[in-house]
Amino acid sequence: MKKYAIILAAGKGTRMKTELPKCAYPLLKKPMIAYIVENLYKSTVIDELITVVGHKKQIIKDILNSRVTYAHQEEQLGTGHAVMMCKDLIKEPGYTIILPGDMPLIDELVIKDAIQFHENENNDLTVVSTKLNDPSGYGRIIRVKKKLQAIVEEKDATEKQQEINEVNTGIYIVDNELLFGSLDKISNNNAQNEYYLTDIVKVLKKDNKKISTYLLKKSFKAMGINDLYNLSQAESILRHEINKKFMRSGVAMINPDTITIGDNVVIEQNVTISPNTYITGNSIIKKNAKVGPSTEIHNSVIGEDVNIKHSLIYNSEVKANSTVGPFAHLRDGAIIGENNRIGNFVEIKKSSTGKTFKASHLAYIGDAEIGNDVNFGCGSITVNYDGVNKYKTQIGDGVFVGCNANLIAPIIIDDNSTIAAGSTLDKNVPKDTLAIARSYQVNKENYFKNGKRINIKKK
Amino acid sequence: MKKYAIILAAGKGTRMKTELPKCAYPLLKKPMIAYIVENLYKSTVIDELITVVGHKKQIIKDILNSRVTYAHQEEQLGTGHAVMMCKDLIKEPGYTIILPGDMPLIDELVIKDAIQFHENENNDLTVVSTKLNDPSGYGRIIRVKKKLQAIVEEKDATEKQQEINEVNTGIYIVDNELLFGSLDKISNNNAQNEYYLTDIVKVLKKDNKKISTYLLKKSFKAMGINDLYNLSQAESILRHEINKKFMRSGVAMINPDTITIGDNVVIEQNVTISPNTYITGNSIIKKNAKVGPSTEIHNSVIGEDVNIKHSLIYNSEVKANSTVGPFAHLRDGAIIGENNRIGNFVEIKKSSTGKTFKASHLAYIGDAEIGNDVNFGCGSITVNYDGVNKYKTQIGDGVFVGCNANLIAPIIIDDNSTIAAGSTLDKNVPKDTLAIARSYQVNKENYFKNGKRINIKKK
């Protein structure tokens, strides 16, 4: 017996008013559909995942890659029609869970529990229902003697039926053979000329199949996303859940409502996150680190006991015991060594630094390899670009680069050498050498007379 | 028949504890009273706007300019007295809507709808009422057989009347002739020796005039501002409404509670706003732009597909496809061309740049005109100030400015010229020219001995 999942992701999502197909739209920088696929994987109860794609399908495929098999729905003729497109992919006996692609809060617990229920009940069809304070707009669950009798759409519901607050979430678990058998019997003879997946309930009911409902207690998990305001509501729930989970596990957050953390971020114990901080992607924040305030970290690894404030770190790594910021910018594979101090107004890109490196202020380091115990002076720059190409800078151990120096790459500054402040270097510097390139100081007296400075600018 | 509006804005607002007169106090950087005036204009149903000013009246006048006519209330003798001051300005037959100047959430829909009601009912006086969970402190609407009988102030209300939760908002629509006729009959014979506008209800009731109430369903719209905490509550409502409106129209917001957007900002479809972002004034954010996190934009135009992060943009423009930040500062009429890259720790003021301009790091550009395809190196500076005056820098097309260069203005750097890194220039640079002003590099070997650097500083 094989267990399939079908994710419905062919729709456009017109009310989103954006250019992406709805299920590709990001929630905390991760596409909605990636949540569902990841949660299906985490549930460990599904053998094969099928995603029905249609509108701008390549975008969905680029997100999910080979994590799923694809079914194509060229014309969008309803949810029933979408599932029909999977017929050739579901050949083995078993059952299938069908999920809308715009329900990112359905987590692995719900999936596991609903499937367990389906098996325990020996159901032919399980309809996942939930109870809403305001059920308007949803299909109501009609019961006779507690048993599911029918699902009645809002527009077809009597006044009394409209008062029912148990609704259909649009998630089903159904026997494979019965699924496609019943889909063959539904029609598009309705207002929108669409094949509705819901109609299989009637068909299977008629055939006296065993149908019951799994009641999802936390109804917010079945929140479907229709527009960007809905998305922000789902995001709010998700953010609070993520933050609460971290706080419960020993991460301190100051003003957590201003802290935005993505679903795949890992944060270890005894970390403190200060206000207005934003951490996303596959970032890892290790033990005892302090991050924020006003810091953004994306796809980066922050080592133990690191301290980062008012900074932006993208696709980079900061090793243990280093401090970064305020107002520092690490990007594109910057690898910051242990015990470094990266201070204010410093940018480091595509470079690596050794231990106890310091660039405390106003510096740009690009395309550089830097050794241990180096001091990179205030205002100093790796001149890595000539308008056409980028070149490398190599700095050995124990080098002292004075302030406002220019190192014109490609250049090698060897161990224990010293660069005098204000020097522009275009030649390599051997070991133990002082390199200097500057003019002598001249003091011209009586330059200020009668309360005025004599103008030194050209005429 | 002429339609007037009177806005009561003469009060001090002692409980605000600030230096501005209350109605001038800003809500999301726009004065409270400007909301009311703008919404009266938007309603398109008013012919003439009169604002009653008194305390620090010049501040109110500087805000509203010629958008309204002014009546002066030199002494503050009550709301009835304030309206009396408008008598000479309301000469034609018709009616007048009277609004407190501290109700910034009264929008054009309320104004339009209440006036429509007044006309449909053929009322002599319409009192705008609303229902509150906690009506304490407000005048209660007393009805007999559903009809308005009286408005009873809190202190005069019987215990049973105090249970009434329908209250007077302080907004009235009233026939012009009856308004001033009834004001002539009210007295200041009360605890505060003030003329209360509310008293016209009694007078007109006695004269058997047609009076009814317009019930404002969304009571929060009638929130009056008494102190800065109230103001923050009104702001919270306004912010959520503004953000929701944008999200519903195709603007994505990540953690919208941390995003603060002013009332007059325009944001086009498919824009993404990241957390901790603050956009105010008459800013326009065009299609597909990405703004934030931690960004402030005021009175600026952000072009299509522009990407801005961790930056401050004031009174400036960024044209299409450019990127700004992190940690960039554009101000005072910076005009950034298309396809520019303005990187970290770059300040640009009162300058314009051509297409594909790059200032990627650590630069200051002030009072400059810059052509197309220019690269402005890291650490380079337009030296525009001699301690007394500011001077202009002109840079042609295709110029390459090396790193840590000083361009002492006034200076002209002509097309396709090159400035060597580390150069300080005080003369113009002709076309196609390399300008260089630096010393040769000298390498002094054996400068590092026995694990120590020889000191190069002066003794």
Next chain:
Amino acid sequence: MKKYAIILAAGKGTRMKTELPKCAYPLLKKPMIAYIVENLYKSTVIDELITVVGHKKQIIKDILNSRVTYAHQEEQLGTGHAVMMCKDLIKEPGYTIILPGDMPLIDELVIKDAIQFHENENNDLTVVSTKLNDPSGYGRIIRVKKKLQAIVEEKDATEKQQEINEVNTGIYIVDNELLFGSLDKISNNNAQNEYYLTDIVKVLKKDNKKISTYLLKKSFKAMGINDLYNLSQAESILRHEINKKFMRSGVAMINPDTITIGDNVVIEQNVTISPNTYITGNSIIKKNAKVGPSTEIHNSVIGEDVNIKHSLIYNSEVKANSTVGPFAHLRDGAIIGENNRIGNFVEIKKSSTGKTFKASHLAYIGDAEIGNDVNFGCGSITVNYDGVNKYKTQIGDGVFVGCNANLIAPIIIDDNSTIAAGSTLDKNVPKDTLAIARSYQVNKENYFKNGKRINIKKK
């Protein structure tokens, strides 16, 4: 009669999952236990404070210093046992208020009022109770004819008793002699083998002592902190109370939910705080200042009419009428004079500036003493570090430092002198002198040919 307070702070707080002992954990950067001790002092009704320490006791002692006397609980054998450890310190007749060290929201009003109640009622023991919507987990207050009969722990409560929503907060006021007398009679004969302080209620009840409850109406004030999520909930309440207090006193806050202000901060009237701002420690913000957005201030004094945006200020002072930021960093005792302008990408540490000093962009000033009317050019640097030691820079009045200059410390730049842009200085500059250290500009024409630049980099 002497009044004692015992604060129970010996516990580890395992569920916090952090390295600090629970009561030392910070809430808005101040340790939880410091709130209780400060509030006991503010109440002015306690003669002597005793803190029971145990787990990592030195950390607690370093926080409270000599503000309290310490009792030591080497083994943690329950709250009753903890109080027993205070026996030798409470020798005089009187009463003692006993408080858990993890209830930071118990303020001086509660302390004063509960003690007043204890005295008025002539109680032997006062139990502080409160009412909770969800009382589960708490000891229930059992009353017979309105009088306290017993405190029944959750696990011992009958179903009917579990419905009682009045609970024991864990705060007691008790006669000294009766306290230790009753503690002698309690046992650790229970599931956890601990001595429970609650058990004194039974003992004193049996002895017919006068016991009653003080009902704390604002139950949130008795919130105990068990894990970091609880802590964030307490913080949320505290933050809102702090912000509301300031708004009511004439401080304007834009989007106050994003503004995080510590308990000991002082903010004067007519100050405006913009979004995403974080102010902590003993900071003082004086009249008419404008702070934020995206600003952090810690332990600093901000003068009247100062304007600060997008900046970080630590342990520093900014005098009246100055502007700071965006993206400025003041630290370690920077003293900024009146009418200064500290602009973007400027760092100032351990330095003082006179009146009307300007460092408008891209500068580092460390270990400097600067006079009045000085202009410090863009990109200029006090070169204060040679890799081993730090040196001082002295700048007199009326000095003009051009752009991208290096002042190699120790150095004295005397009054009214001028430093030419691009100069690196290693000698003192006398009064009225122009100091220059740069090369002449050479223009090499025809450097750009056939659409290409000739390469000036070394081969």
